[in-house]
Amino acid sequence: MSDSLKELTETVRVFVDERDWGAFQSPKNLALALCGEAGELAEQLQWLTQEQSRNPEPDRRQRIADECADVLVYLVRIADELGFDLVEAAKAKCLKNEKKYPVELVHGRLKRRDEYER
Amino acid sequence: MSDSLKELTETVRVFVDERDWGAFQSPKNLALALCGEAGELAEQLQWLTQEQSRNPEPDRRQRIADECADVLVYLVRIADELGFDLVEAAKAKCLKNEKKYPVELVHGRLKRRDEYER
Amino acid sequence: MSDSLKELTETVRVFVDERDWGAFQSPKNLALALCGEAGELAEQLQWLTQEQSRNPEPDRRQRIADECADVLVYLVRIADELGFDLVEAAKAKCLKNEKKYPVELVHGRLKRRDEYER
């Protein structure tokens, strides 16, 4: 069985190469494009209540999935251009977060790290 | 061999559950958090030239990877909360884009779809 | 009495000129920087309830004001670099929105324009 994210990375790279778009795909441009897609995701959720955001209607849910997909494509492109492994980076971050947010300090309360009382 | 993104999804879900953070993890909140991380990625690249963004110094490259990791974690959380497959959504989007941006129309020129001349 | 936003535009321009930062202040770079500050604003609000966001504690309120200030500074810079009047642009947009969202169609319901039923 192959890895789904590696496959996607390959698919998207071929898509870009076929169109000769490599010159546009600097990490800087890709970051701007990613912010654009993050903004489109925000637009899908901005006026929903928390509950509506947890149980969106099918159309809305599909649009949210589509916008998440667009963000993922740009993430994959940045990682491919800079040659790092996206999932490894995320796992390393999770390990850091395990220490940064110890269960006994943060249980049931989610804040920015610098906002928990000492 | 297991799938790296499925593993990450599982790891992050356990992380959230152990901290009893489920109540905060509405797709709406997660989208705001994702915009926050997309913004941190932007900050890493904002003053670099295109060339510098392609060849960042090791420290910078690591910070870019870290911010991309943070965005991925929130994407994975949204998909997990709403029960869709992130990579499948991205593959479906790629298929749509194959039609939306036919090679003969867009070769060597990258624009928003509505900006190509007819 | 002078206009507060014109004064701010002038203050920020002098700040940039004194530091010889003009070469960095392309609208493209400024847009990335603005996305960074929008992300910092998002971070201040991401885990708050709606009610908490309406009545933040004094520290939080100050940080929200600070992040809004940062976004405004980059808006002002973009408008100054491209030579358009930010408030005039906003007033023109408001007039368009008056027509796009007629009171009788949208009263009490806020959606994206394409989501109101016909």
Added chain:
Amino acid sequence: MSDSLKELTETVRVFVDERDWGAFQSPKNLALALCGEAGELAEQLQWLTQEQSRNPEPDRRQRIADECADVLVYLVRIADELGFDLVEAAKAKCLKNEKKYPVELVHGRLKRRDEYER
């Protein structure tokens, strides 16, 4: 002569009140909406070169101005909902930045504050 930003604040407040949209206008929702508009601004600039972003074609320039206007409207709404003065906040931030980025340290080089060598 009246102040342009105060006028805009008033105009936008009336617009919201006439539509009975107050219930949606929590700072949290407005921040998501602002991220959405920041993303639309990013989309206008993402594939342009630095030079193109400084000298956009008239259509593009108008769209950039429109997106900046949308961001400004949400900024003004957040400040109005939370009762702070946006321009005063920006001026206070400028004073802080005068000290944070002393001319002799940063002349001709723009970085994040923590990236200047000691």
